[in-house]
Amino acid sequence: MEFRPSTLLRVAAPLRSLAQRFMYVSLIVLSFGLMLVGKIDVVLIDHLRAEVTNVAAPVLAALSRPASSISNGFDKLRALMYLREENARLLEENTKLRQWVYVARRLHTENTTLQSLLHSVADPKPKFVTARIIAGTMGAISNTFVINAGSEDGVGKGQPVLSDKGFVGRIVAVSKNSARILLATDINSRIPVILESTRTRALMVGGNMERPRLIHLPPGAQITSSERIVTSGHGGVFPPGLPVGLVASVNDVSVEVQLFTDYHLIEFVRIADFGVNGFVDLLSLKNKVGGSASKEK
Numbered sequence: 001m002e003f004r005p006s007t008l009l010r011v012a013a014p015l016r017s018l019a020q021r022f023m024y025v026s027l028i029v030l031s032f033g034l035m036l037v038g039k040i041d042v043v044l045i046d047h048l049r050a051e052v053t054n055v056a057a058p059v060l061a062a063l064s065r066p067a068s069s070i071s072n073g074f075d076k077l078r079a080l081m082y083l084r085e086e087n088a089r090l091l092e093e094n095t096k097l098r099q100w101v102y103v104a105r106r107l108h109t110e111n112t113t114l115q116s117l118l119h120s121v122a123d124p125k126p127k128f129v130t131a132r133i134i135a136g137t138m139g140a141i142s143n144t145f146v147i148n149a150g151s152e153d154g155v156g157k158g159q160p161v162l163s164d165k166g167f168v169g170r171i172v173a174v175s176k177n178s179a180r181i182l183l184a185t186d187i188n189s190r191i192p193v194i195l196e197s198t199r200t201r202a203l204m205v206g207g208n209m210e211r212p213r214l215i216h217l218p219p220g221a222q223i224t225s226s227e228r229i230v231t232s233g234h235g236g237v238f239p240p241g242l243p244v245g246l247v248a249s250v251n252d253v254s255v256e257v258q259l260f261t262d263y264h265l266i267e268f269v270r271i272a273d274f275g276v277n278g279f280v281d282l283l284s285l286k287n288k289v290g291g292s293a294s295k296e297k
Contacts, residue, residue, distance in 0.1 A: 149271065244260065
């Protein structure tokens with residue numbers, strides 16, 4: 001007996017229609033059956049779920065590899081583009097730095113020549129003592145730190161205190177193994193400073209606030225924001241050139257200074273001995289005067 005394609009189609013059409021008709025019903029019955037089996041035998045269902053996951057895991061891993069490879073490829077491409085931009089930026093920066101190195105060498109040679117012609121006296125090299133901050137007060141009454149170094153370590157009254165950023169304050173009291181620092185923000189602090197670019201001199205005073213102020217500015221002084229401020233060396237208390245901060249704001253009332261040093265973050269400070277003897281120790285002077293008067297009597 002010979003089956004033609006038309007005969008096969010006529011036989012398969014009712015079967016396909018019957019399968020489509022009962023497919024949803026069969027799936028619903030199968031779902032309820034699996035739920036009942038899961039309630040009756042939990043161990044069997046867990047074992048069946050583990051076996052299905054074990055079989056499907058390699059397939060899912062194989063399907064995820066192309067997507068992962070494409071994602072990794074895009075990440076590498078973005079990294080290469082970033083490296084190219086970074087390389088170009090570094091080359092430009094390196095070129096500028098080479099120019100500044102040339103300028104610095106020329107200025108150093110010129111400065112050395114001028115100093116030799118003028119017979120200028122070189123500034124003394126400072127001696128440093130590093131100490132840890134062990135206590136401190138920062139408020140409306142006083143702004144001071146206490147350090148764990150004293151007279152036995154070479155710390156003296158009036159010496160400037162520095163951090164890795166810049167000026168911190170000065171030593172105001174020294175004992176055998178500790179010392180007290182008067183911060184630049186304290187209301188009793190007075191620091192002779194100079195604006196680095198315009199060479200305008202001023203006095204930086206604290207007010208127990210976050211930012212000290214500049215006073216005694218010359219009339220008509222042109223001050224701009226973000227201008228660097230360093231110590232001037234006037235009075236012989238501090239050496240010139242110690243970095244202090246930047247001009248934070250300029251108005252008709254005052255000129256505020258943003259210090260380079262953040263007092264809330266520092267743990268260690270350096271006490272510098274520049275050999276400057278401009279600080280007058282009133283207690284020592286009083287003792288000397290009293291001793292001389294007693295000898296005369």
